[in-house]
Amino acid sequence: MHTLPDFPCHLNGAYTPLCDAKISVMDRGFIFGDGVYEVVPVYAGRLFRFEQHMARLDRSLRELRIPNPLTKIQWREIATKLVASHAESTGASGPNGIQSNHLVYIQISRGVAMRDHAMPQDITPTVFVMANKMNLPSAAQRSQGVACVTADDFRWEKAHIKATSLLGAVFARQIGVDAGAVETVMFRNGFLSEAASSNVWLVKNGTLVGVPKDNLVLEGIRFGLMEEICRARGIPFELRRISRAEVLAADELLLSSATKEVLAITTLDGQPVANGLPGPVYTKLYAGYTAATQAA
Numbered sequence: 001m002h003t004l005p006d007f008p009c010h011l012n013g014a015y016t017p018l019c020d021a022k023i024s025v026m027d028r029g030f031i032f033g034d035g036v037y038e039v040v041p042v043y044a045g046r047l048f049r050f051e052q053h054m055a056r057l058d059r060s061l062r063e064l065r066i067p068n069p070l071t072k073i074q075w076r077e078i079a080t081k082l083v084a085s086h087a088e089s090t091g092a093s094g095p096n097g098i099q100s101n102h103l104v105y106i107q108i109s110r111g112v113a114m115r116d117h118a119m120p121q122d123i124t125p126t127v128f129v130m131a132n133k134m135n136l137p138s139a140a141q142r143s144q145g146v147a148c149v150t151a152d153d154f155r156w157e158k159a160h161i162k163a164t165s166l167l168g169a170v171f172a173r174q175i176g177v178d179a180g181a182v183e184t185v186m187f188r189n190g191f192l193s194e195a196a197s198s199n200v201w202l203v204k205n206g207t208l209v210g211v212p213k214d215n216l217v218l219e220g221i222r223f224g225l226m227e228e229i230c231r232a233r234g235i236p237f238e239l240r241r242i243s244r245a246e247v248l249a250a251d252e253l254l255l256s257s258a259t260k261e262v263l264a265i266t267t268l269d270g271q272p273v274a275n276g277l278p279g280p281v282y283t284k285l286y287a288g289y290t291a292a293t294q295a296a
Contacts, residue, residue: 003019004018004019005018005019006018006019006020006089007085007086007089007090007130007131007132008082008085008086008089009021009082009128009129009130010078010081010082010127010128010129010130011023011126011127011128011129012126012127012128013127015081015082015085018130021128023112023126023128024112026112026113026114026115027109027111027112027126028109028110028111028112028113028120029107029109029110029126029164030109031115032117032165033163033164033165033166033167034064034109034110034119034164034165035064035066035107035108035109035110035126035163035164036057036060036061036064036066036107036108036161036162036163036164037105037106037107037108037162037163037164038053038054038056038057038060038105038106038162039053039103039104039105039106039258040053040079040103040104040106040258041101041102041103041134041258041259041293042079042083042098042101042102042103042104042131042134043101043293043294044098044099044100044101045080045083045084045087045098047076047079047080047083047104048292048293049221049225050076050079051072052221052224053221054072054075056162056219056221057075057106057108057162060161060162060163061108063158063160063161064110064161064163065119066108066110066125067125068108069108069124069125069127070127075106078129079104079106079129079131082104082129082130082131083098083102083104083131084098085131086102086131086132086133087099087100087102090133100133100134101133101134101136102131102132102133102134103131103132103133103134103258103259104129104130104131105128105129105130105131105132106128106129107126107127107128107129107164108125108126108127108128109125109126109164110123110125110126111123111124111125111126112124112126134258134259135259136259136260136261137260137261137263141182141263142263142278142286143278144266144277144278145263145264145265145266145267145273145276145277145278146181146182146183146255146263146264146265146266146267147180147181147182147265147266147267147268147270148176148181148182148183148184148185148195148253148255148265148267148268148269149175149176149179149181149184149185149268149269150184150185150186150187150244150268150269151172151175151184151185151186151187152186152187152188153172153186153187153188153193153194153216154168154171154172155168155169155172155186156168157215157216158215159193159194159215159216159217159218160213160214160215160216160217160218160219161218162218169196169197172184172186172195172196173196173197175196176196182255182263183195183196183197183198183255183265184196185200185247185253185265185268187244187247188216190243190244191211191241191242191243191244192211192241192242192243192244192246192247193211193216193217194211194217194218195255197257198220198255198256198257198260199211199217199218199220199222199223199255199256199257200247200253200254200255200265201226201253201254201255201256202242202246202247202250202252202253202254203250203251203252203253203254203279203281203282204246204249204250204251205251206235206236206251206281207235207236207237207238208226208230208235208236208237208238208254208281208285209237209238209239209240209242209246210223210226210237210238210239210242211239211240211241211242212239212240212241213239220256220257221258222256222257222261222262225289225292226256226262226285228292229284229285229288229289229292230285232288233284233285233288235281235284235285247268248268250273250274251274251279251281252264252273252274252278252279252281252282253265253268253273254281254282254285261286261289261290261293262282262285262286262289264277264278264279264282266278
């Protein structure tokens with residue numbers, strides 16, 4: 001049995017130790033996975049691309065027809081307070097401010113009602129927020145890249161919603177775990193979609209290529225950031241359908257997510273990607289990403 005820590009979280013307007021937080025067994029997030037979530041990275045106490053995360057949260061809530069229960073100001077206040085409290089409780093706060101990086105996890109479910117698949121009206125959404133330490137890739141992973149495996153994308157066709165019903169992603173991620181890989185790169189009908197919990201990028205002839213922003217992938221907050229970095233550093237950028245053959249013949253493959261930031265894939269299904277080392281476009285993108293986090 002896992003013992004939960006006692007650092008504070010926010011649940012339905014109240015701050016409470018995480019280990020004591022409770023919801024109803026009839027919460028639709030528990031019964032149906034009927035809810036959405038966001039994960040906001042925090043660097044030295046600064047919320048990173050907070051406006052973009054809030055915009056995606058709004059999009060996901062609209063798709064599920066759940067009203068946003070809080071304003072952006074309220075979300076920011078809660079997130080900032082939890083990060084400060086977590087830093088203080090874990091010794092990550094010093095005289096010059098918060099010393100470590102954090103993740104703020106936000107989850108909103110439709111609320112509590114008797115079990116019925118139809119969406120009930122006039123119920124109050126359940127709001128849960130916590131802050132935790134953000135574990136970033138190791139120095140070895142940065143210098144050597146990581147191994148990934150491939151699989152068919154067997155999930156539903158509304159992947160653009162950041163929904164809490166994540167069993168498909170759980171299965172996809174376990175495929176990688178079972179193979180000793182960092183991620184599972186997925187293909188739908190022979191074309192790249194995304195990884196279990198990351199977006200996937202291809203580099204060919206110096207151009208960074210990503211998949212279209214449609215219902216088949218979750219548009220990571222890094223989509224816009226990668227384009228900004230490419231524009232600033234003179235890297236051609238495009239979004240389009242990418243075949244499996246193109247992925248296997250790529251000059252570089254990359255992952256992006258809140259916790260991976262930008263990370264090179266250097267082995268795919270046991271075979272090296274190009275020369276098996278992180279490439280020059282990755283190096284430029286990671287430098288740009290680091291600069292963006294420091295300016296946040």
